[in-house]
Amino acid sequence: MAKILTIFGSTGGNTELVVDKVTEILESKGHQVDIRRAEESSYEDFQDHNLYLLASPTYGHGVLQHEFQKLADQLKNQDLSGRKFAVIGLGDQRYEKEYLLESAKTLEKLVKDHKGELVHVSLRILNTPVQYLDTTITAWAEQLSEKL
Numbered sequence: 001m002a003k004i005l006t007i008f009g010s011t012g013g014n015t016e017l018v019v020d021k022v023t024e025i026l027e028s029k030g031h032q033v034d035i036r037r038a039e040e041s042s043y044e045d046f047q048d049h050n051l052y053l054l055a056s057p058t059y060g061h062g063v064l065q066h067e068f069q070k071l072a073d074q075l076k077n078q079d080l081s082g083r084k085f086a087v088i089g090l091g092d093q094r095y096e097k098e099y100l101l102e103s104a105k106t107l108e109k110l111v112k113d114h115k116g117e118l119v120h121v122s123l124r125i126l127n128t129p130v131q132y133l134d135t136t137i138t139a140w141a142e143q144l145s146e147k148l
Contacts, residue, residue, distance in 0.1 A: 009055070009064065017133070056089060063102075084119045085119065089106075093126065
């Protein structure tokens with residue numbers, strides 16, 4: 001089974017809730033999942049895992065959660081070749097329509113621009129994730145597990 005590192009940014013707790021559910025599903029499928037907050041992470045963490053799961057909410061005009069943005073800025077100067085990634089992006093309808101789920105797009109672009117490989121379609125959750133924990137989120141995690 002795969003060794004996975006999940007790095008997430010969360011201010012209000014919704015992204016952390018999604019990460020916890022995805023971790024629960026992946027571990028039930030036999031994968032080893034390590035979880036780190038973005039503020040406790042750096043490029044050096046991208047060395048010893050089979051998959052890197054990046055998760056961030058979208059704020060304001062389409063920006064990543066502030067702690068995750070600091071990590072993303074570090075990664076902009078790095079080569080991610082040979083590393084596999086999956087992305088989780090959350091959004092809120094209180095923000096402008098064109099930026100609702102921008103974090104997923106931003107993280108996908110970061111991975112692709114630096115030669116990382118996206119192995120699964122990104123999980124995008126609009127508004128509270130609670131209603132999707134046992135449906136959309138569980139199904140996405142199960143599909144991701146099958147690709148590992």
